[in-house]
Amino acid sequence: MKAQSDLYRSLPAVDDLLRTADIKPLISQEGQAVVADACRAVLGRLREEISTSRLESEKLALALSGIQSAIETEVRRTLGYSLRPVINATGVILHTNLGRAPLADTALDHLRETAGVYSNLEFDLETGERGKRDVHVDRLLRKLLTEELAGASPAGRARAPVPTQPLRTETISTIVVNNNAAAVLLALNTLADGGEVIVSRGELVEIGGSFRIPDVMAKSGAILRDVGTTNRTRIADYERAINERTKLLLRVHRSNFEITGFAEQPSIAELVTLAQKHKLPLAEDLGSGALFDLRTVGINDEPGVTDSLCSGVHVVTYSGDKLLGGPQAGLISGREDLVRKMRANSLFRALRVDKLTYAALEATLLACVKKDHDSVPALRMMRLSKAEITRRAEALISKLQEQAGEGSRPTRFTAELLDGESLIGGGSAPSAVLATMLIAVTCYSLTASELAARLRASVPPVIARVEEGRVLLDLRTVFPAQDEVVARVLSQVLAQIRAV
Ligand SMILES: *Cc1c(COP(=O)(O)O)cnc(C)c1O
Numbered sequence: 001m002k003a004q005s006d007l008y009r010s011l012p013a014v015d016d017l018l019r020t021a022d023i024k025p026l027i028s029q030e031g032q033a034v035v036a037d038a039c040r041a042v043l044g045r046l047r048e049e050i051s052t053s054r055l056e057s058e059k060l061a062l063a064l065s066g067i068q069s070a071i072e073t074e075v076r077r078t079l080g081y082s083l084r085p086v087i088n089a090t091g092v093i094l095h096t097n098l099g100r101a102p103l104a105d106t107a108l109d110h111l112r113e114t115a116g117v118y119s120n121l122e123f124d125l126e127t128g129e130r131g132k133r134d135v136h137v138d139r140l141l142r143k144l145l146t147e148e149l150a151g152a153s154p155a156g157r158a159r160a161p162v163p164t165q166p167l168r169t170e171t172i173s174t175i176v177v178n179n180n181a182a183a184v185l186l187a188l189n190t191l192a193d194g195g196e197v198i199v200s201r202g203e204l205v206e207i208g209g210s211f212r213i214p215d216v217m218a219k220s221g222a223i224l225r226d227v228g229t230t231n232r233t234r235i236a237d238y239e240r241a242i243n244e245r246t247k248l249l250l251r252v253h254r255s256n257f258e259i260t261g262f263a264e265q266p267s268i269a270e271l272v273t274l275a276q277k278h279k280l281p282l283a284e285d286l287g288s289g290a291l292f293d294l295r296t297v298g299i300n301d302e303p304g305v306t307d308s309l310c311s312g313v314h315v316v317t318y319s320g321d322k323l324l325g326g327p328q329a330g331l332i333s334g335r336e337d338l339v340r341k342m343r344a345n346s347l348f349r350a351l352r353v354d355k356l357t358y359a360a361l362e363a364t365l366l367a368c369v370k371k372d373h374d375s376v377p378a379l380r381m382m383r384l385s386k387a388e389i390t391r392r393a394e395a396l397i398s399k400l401q402e403q404a405g406e407g408s409r410p411t412r413f414t415a416e417l418l419d420g421e422s423l424i425g426g427g428s429a430p431s432a433v434l435a436t437m438l439i440a441v442t443c444y445s446l447t448a449s450e451l452a453a454r455l456r457a458s459v460p461p462v463i464a465r466v467e468e469g470r471v472l473l474d475l476r477t478v479f480p481a482q483d484e485v486v487a488r489v490l491s492q493v494l495a496q497i498r499a500v
Helices: 004-010 015-018 024-030 033-052 057-065 067-079 105-115 133-148 178-194 212-222 236-240 268-277 305-311 337-346 345-351 356-368 377-383 386-404 448-456 480-495
Strands: 092-094 174-178 198-199 223-227 246-252 282-287 317-318 332-335 414-427 432-443 465-467 470-474
Touching: 004 033, 004 057, 004 105, 004 465, 015 268, 024 033, 024 067, 033 057, 033 067, 033 246, 057 067, 067 198, 092 448, 105 377, 105 465, 133 332, 133 356, 174 178, 174 246, 174 356, 178 198, 178 212, 178 282, 178 317, 178 332, 198 212, 198 236, 198 337, 198 377, 212 223, 212 480, 223 377, 236 268, 236 317, 268 282, 268 305, 282 305, 317 414, 332 337, 337 345, 345 356, 386 432, 386 470, 386 480, 414 470, 448 465, 448 470, 448 480
Parallel strands: 092 414, 198 223, 198 246, 246 282, 282 317
Antiparallel strands: 174 332, 317 332, 414 432, 432 470, 465 470
């Protein structure tokens, strides 16, 4: 075995590599700098492998013979996109790790039309003077909320409106910030900085990542006054905690968990009455914030934006990329005077969103106004029937079996239909599931997680669920035009598996 120093010496210099004939075309295509960086990265890896003794002379010779293609791969990786499309076969519609809501075609068109050129983002075309960026979505939300209030929405509401405080939509406005976490921060800072905010102990939630009500409260400068207990909080607990330092009552939606059993929570109507009595504002962090009536897809316990405002809640905060089906954003809708204060807060300038978000949000809201819910992918996926998903799943399974030449070759896998549930995800009630038909795939010579890993490594990556030793694919979250791609990727992966 050669000494380590000999191995190091047999590595070529970057300049030598750049002069080799094989590398020349790559340099003329992508430029000397990128290729030189790639050479350094590849050589660096070889050096590191030598130093940890993973590479003796034979292996090094082999690595050196393939160094040109290693450099090419490195160049492609550097110049390729890191953010890539994937196929979501998990059945989780609002999958935070997979980018939550896919945008509607009209949103993409509107983005393309307005973002590549100048726009009237903050420009009043009539007066020629500076305008406000909020107007683009504020007018649509006003319209949506007015219609719902006028009783245009089907079915009864989850919450009865409080008759003592009829909501007038001409006094409702909306502003947009970066996400719902920012919306909560801005609302708390504006309405309660230096004062106390009363929240039930059962609502001190953590929403994946690092959004925790007590932490956001601390950052906002407001002081948390938690009342009641984890499972039971009564209106009297709120009332007892009210004092001259109290600035706000806050209700937080339990987006990702449920408290069942010996549990109690005051109704929104009780909170509204209490807020009125003490002349305090009442805010509700809805999280998902549906503008579309979820009762039409059988989800009954998710309060919508209008449900809350109708009930007399003064300010609601919600996400743009959850049940609204639009881009990442945080929306604050509520009483005009309160929202105006938030707009005037210097934090708003730091949290406001770009024209990209306004374009996508305006188009998504416009689809809602037109009641064209099927043009919004997340809403369309929620409305897909199990029968339709079953039909597509059956077609996909027959294609797989056809391509595998089932019958003529030894069986390497099974693919069958399985009753299951899709999740809304992204912080809607954990019980909000939709009946679906899954494709369950089992391989004889590969574990389910190995198979799932190969699907992820495919181009495009296909992301599936693994449960009880099977790979489960839910076509609810797969776009119909992608069914064929899923079939091809699965066939390719399965064809590489050893037969038993
Ligand atoms: C999702 C959620 C948030 C955070 O919203 P982002 O848009 O992800 O910042 C905050 N509060 C509740 C109740 C939520 O469900």
